[in-house]
């Protein structure tokens with residue numbers, strides 16, 4: 001029987017979205033031939049709410065393996081707002097269900113991170129046939145060992161740290177590099193180790209600025225004329241970790257050291273150690289460009305697995321990698337949870353053994 005398959009990308013983009021879309025499509029055409037029609041929903045859930053879509057053809061999926069971003073467009077549609085009826089008076093959940101019905105979809109594939117998975121679970125519980133795929137440079141989706149986009153971002157952030165090394169050495173400076181990741185420190189931990197950072201600060205491990213400064217001073221005493229800090233966007237000091245967001249934001253503003261952790265840390269190091277410091281924020285560069293070879297393979301594994309799930313009509317799940325094996329998890333079991341760097345993480349022990357300060 002002919003199947004109509006909807007596909008959307010939601011949340012922050014990352015390298016590997018197009019490779020995954022291609023993996024799904026090629027494997028679907030391979031398995032089902034003329035018995036499948038793919039409908040691209042544009043700009044994430046917003047497109048499903050507003051009925052923005054494109055009937056896709058086979059050729060739309062050619063030449064996109066290496067392409068960054070997403071050919072479908074993406075948007076953040078916060079889960080918290082899904083059931084809230086705003087000024088436009090649109091009931092978003094009802095609109096999504098209606099458009100799914102209008103488009104005569106047999107199922108919908110949603111590519112995204114934690115927020116996307118919460119919305120996917122909501123739609124699944126509303127009776128739609130959903131299959132999700134785990135994307136994010138943060139690598140923080142519960143139930144999968146890895147998400148596509150993560151390893152490319154690690155490569156990019158590592159290159160930034162490599163390049164900062166040479167200028168740090170030339171100028172005898174302390175360089176603080178801000179790596180993306182508000183709640184999860186995987187990207188900072190991996191790129192910090194790959195780039196040989198001296199100090200790595202993660203959201204999961206609140207730091208003590210005195211310990212950070214001691215690590216900088218110890219390096220100077222041992223003859224190193226520079227230090228490199230890999231600081232996660234969401235790093236916090238021990239006091240901040242006990243405060244509400246509003247409180248620490250106010251404290252950072254009052255101190256005049258900037259609202260980002262990295263600016264604050266750099267200013268404090270300069271003041272407390274006398275070392276000249278600079279900040280580098282690669283920002284969205286970490287989400288741009290072509291996926292790495294690793295992510296192309298992972299995207300193709302995940303995409304082709306999702307095609308298998310479509311054919312088997314196995315819905316209400318998200319694709320996952322567990323112990324090097326592609327499998328699926330039930331959406332209801334993973335939605336709303338996240339995967340942070342645990343205290344028991346092997347890489348933390350590796351960092352400590354290498355004399356890297358974790359603050």
Ligand code: F6P
Pocket residue numbers: 012076113136137138180181182233287
């Ligand atoms: O979730 C991926 C991510 O890149 C985070 O690491 C970062 O905190 C956030 O998105 C940035 O979001 P935006 O693209 O909306 O600025």
